[in-house]
Amino acid sequence: MEEQRNVRSEKRGEMKKAVKKTAKKRSKEEEEEQIQIFNFNKTPAEEEEDDDLSDSEDSVYSGLEDSGSDSEDKEDKEEDGADDDDDDDDDEEEEEGPSQQTEKTTKAGGVSEGEKKEDEYERDSSDEEDIRNTVGNIPMEWYKDFPHIGYDLDGKKIYKPIRNKDELDEFLDKMENPDYWRTVHDKQTGSDIVLSEDQVELVNRLQRGQFGDVNFNEYQPTVEFFSSDVMIHPVTNRPADKRSFIPSLTEKEKVSRMVHAIKMGWIKPRRVEDDSRGRYYDLWASEDSSILARHRMHLPAPKIPLPGHHESYNPPPEYLFTDEEKAVWEQQDPTDRKLAFVPRKYSSLRQVPAFPRFIHERFERCLDLYLCPRQRKMRVNVDPEDLIPKLPKPKDLQPFPTTQSLVYRGHSGLVRSISVSTSGQWLASGSDDGSVRFWEVCSSRCMKTVQVGGAVKSVAWNPNPSVCLLAVALDSVVLILSPSLGDKQVTVLSERLLSGQQEEAPAEGMGPVVWSEAEEEELNQGIRLKIQHPKAVHQVAWHAKGDYLASVMPDNTSHLQVCIHQLSRRRSQNPFSRNKGLVQCVSFHPIRPYFFVATQRSVRIYNLVKQEMTKKLQANSKWISSMAVHPGGDHVICGSYDCKLSWFDLDLSTKPYKILRHHKKAVRGVAYHRVYPLFASASDDGSVIVCHGTVYNDLLQNPLIVPVKVLRGHEMTHDLGVLDVTFHPSQPWVFSSGADATIRLFT
């Protein structure tokens, strides 16, 4: 059966080939054993006509061919195919014989017989299907424009049959030629072939899906060889192999290897199913504490916080988010949110949906359990009241100023500086409006106004009680004023002091500083002396005796920053030859010959007698604004622009004994009371803070510092509050001057 199918497919593929094949085969056979094979072929063909094709026949064939040629199956098939071809073309072969066949091929090829016969041996390859085709299996369009197709062995062109038919000829041919319908064009040779009757019949049969062989019976009975029945005879006669009798060596080896492995314990018997895995028992039957000590560092994981009212499915209405709260919640980063969810209200239990982040939350808990470092946090459980230091009550530390009692109005610009006369009767103030005013302390009456013609930076009353003089610093001038207030004797004394200087004045002077007398008009106003400085003067400070006067010209570039003037001799000198930083303010020691110079960050103390620096106090602040020396002389307070007030105990250390951060803004002025243990600080936040600072004579006891009162009254103008503060020399009263152009007295 298979053979036929094979053949059929071949035929179906190219019907024309079949024809040629037969021809080819034929020729081959002729070549090899011409008569013999012919005869052989003949006999089965004849037999076929009687019987159907049977396997016995096949076996006969195979047997024959086995003996004849090599017994490859494929070739068998080919051979059989060839045989079948023979059958197909039986008619022709029988009638016309091999010679006819060759003739036919020659006709088709259009090449002369003789030529062909010569070539036969050379073209002896089974692959070639068409002897005429010398170009191989190539697209024929390549030869479309040439008159030939390929070359023969001699290298001569094989010409295409001349085709000069045009469309009309074609048509006429179609109309007239009775064989037109059976004419086929062979592309490979370029020739037209007229199919014979048999070939047409074959084509028709194939198109109908029938076997090419007319005589083939496709419904012959099958013989089952390999059935369930045991036959008495073997299907094949092959004797059994020897190896089927002999015990296998390899198997023996395998078995022995396994036996060895079992002996050695390499192969274990199949494990018994261990069912103890899911079985529970009393694990804690014997609780021994020996394991307890194992892990002392182990901290149990904190439990999940319990839910509050927020989480209820039906919370009280106040726990629900308002729109703003919800917006805020949505904008927040998930880690910043106080609640991880939005509280919702459902009117009944059946409406509650699944919580979408349930698995997430559980997973996060898992992560916390195994990824988070655990730490014991010691919670500070202190009563905040306990933290407040126990201080003596302010009541017990009286007297100190408590209320605002007087306001001195009159200035039109900010009042930079104030000073109280030694007697405590007069108050002098210098303002940015270019005037110096003298007030009577008790009545707040302005006794005298002196127009000095420039913003007054600093005023200082001469501490000598026997004279009545005021030093005023403005621009680059220091004026000495004699206000001629109060006792006539005092006025006379001070006048005398000034006039006494006059004689010696021009004799000794310092280069850059010029002393000069006041002019007519100014004399009327009370101005007595003018001390012209090379630079702007910021501060003036008197020595306790009242003869020396220090002036500050802050300038980082020159050595001349501080000048000390002697009033009685009209002499000035520059005490420092070296610039040690921007000088902020200076002060004389009240008793001993020391001189305090505050630079930006530190306070230097110079011994004026020995002409050397004795101490340098580190203020621990950015920028010192003001300084005051305790009347005892052992303590200094410094106010700074970074809101700090530092108290230095000179005997204790060069570091501040205490830093007070009472003010919210820069500290502008500080002052000690001359008699009472009080000091005050004024700040830009508009407040004056009065502190009690007792200094003990016993060196071992540290000063007691207690804030006793916060005084408010000044209004904030241009971000400035209180600019200067000073105490009354004998009463526990404090004066403050502010940016709101007022001076206030607190008693």
Added chain:
Amino acid sequence: MGGLQKKKFESGSATNYITRNRARKKLQLSLPDFRRLCILKGIYPHEPRHKKKVNKGSTAPRTFYLLKDIRFLLHEPVVAKFREYKIFVRKLKKAYGKTEWSAVERLRENKPTYKLDHIIKERYPTFIDALRDIDDALCMCFLFSTFARTGKCHVQTIQLCRRLTVEWMNYVIVSRSLRKVFLSIKGIYYQAEVMGQLITWLVPYQFSHDHPVDVDYRVMATFTELYTTLLGFVNFRLYSSLNLVYPPKLDSNAESELKEENEDDYAMNSESYLEKLSALSASLARVVSSAEEEEAQLDQFPVEGEDMEKMEAREKELKQQEAHKKIFEGLKFYLNREVPRESLAFIIRCFGGEVSWDKSVSIGSTYDVTDETITHHIVDRPSIDKQYINRDYIQPQWVFDCVNAKMLLPVEDYFLGVTLPPHLSPFVEEKDGDYMPPEKLKIMALQRGEKPGNEEEEEEEEEEEEEEEEEEQEEEEDDNGDEEEVAEEKNLKKMEEQRSQGKSLQVKVTPGKLKVENKTRLEQEEKAEEKRLAIMMMKKKEKYLYDKIMFGKKRKIREANKLAAKRKAHDDAEKAKKKKARK
């Protein structure tokens, strides 16, 4: 000058810690295995006090473990099993690759397994330790038991979790140890007191989960592995402490009852047994069949003074607890099909009630809707067609609120279609100064035995007034409105009079009287100033602490005020609405 120079990072904290990677290398484990080991053994990272010292001068972020912990892990038998498993996987892969199916089969048979018993024992040396840490285990098991069997984790795990949670719930029912329940938006919180330990767990609502993609289920599965083992042992111990059979079996007579009813509906006995257990409706079998519970009587000791008071207080508390355990005793509940059956059945059974449901809802129902002795019918729909006259139709929140209030609340607020009162968290314990919602005050008043009719709190009064007004209003609408207005006007007039009187008085007031007022105020002011000044003198550190504490206090007060204000605004709005509706 003697001695070698001491090298850095060779002693002290640098040697006490080990980075995660180095620990992993020391244990020769892959990162997932290391992670599993840490989870199973309860090892967590430590934050060294001086990170830079430990990190050998570098400030790169690293995870540190205590070296002792890692050394302790070295001797863990599970580590060897991990390695075995790794090899097993490798062999299996190879066999698959070579398509050697017999080898695959053989390997699979010899798959290495490990047990966690010793780890549980090690981590929780005493039973109380285990109980203390069982919260997470319960939460996780309850979550896993609700998973669908879709391959997020092994089906066996899900089944095991379900089994263990059912066992736990049965134990809680038998021991009557449930204390608090809370319906939150996340799920249902339960709190039980087992052997003196408060155990809280959260059960999600019965919905299928929307599995997130950014969750590592392997980590969760490892935790579950540990937790199932823990919970299993804990359950065993708890059951044996109550003389119950473990694994739990239904009481023989209860079983027979159930069998008779539902023999046909459920095909496989083995399958339906867990279902029957999880129905929570039948009692469990005991090892010793004496079913009577011995009530723990407090022995009387001769005591005196303060101890006596304490004893009395304790006794009182115990009595209360006993009463709390029995609040549903004698009540018969019937669950409509839309209410969450399991949680309600669990709660009602925990407090001694009887409960049943429709036969088609679940196995294990004990009586029918038509039962005349049913006292409460729990419904969660606006209305119900067929109502029996001798039972209360209530919404499920009633059960939860009753449990939390430790008493039977009036059912009127929970009838069908009624707007439910807010459900409050029983876990919040307000200290003085905290905000307390008015509903809580009401419940507390009820607990104290005051009837809501007693005028105690203003808000209640107001509400009552409102109610009364409403009643009146139903009778005669217009008059009432007028009356109200008249009353308001009267009030206003009175106020005005008082004011005017006050003014006239003020004119006459002598300065002496004013001074008296001022004195107290002055004193206060003085004190305040004193305090302010003292605060100024505080040290920086203390000041910081003080400020922090005060800030916290202020924030608390602010929040409480905010809540109160919100509530007031809400109530006002409600009132206004009501008034509008009236008009």
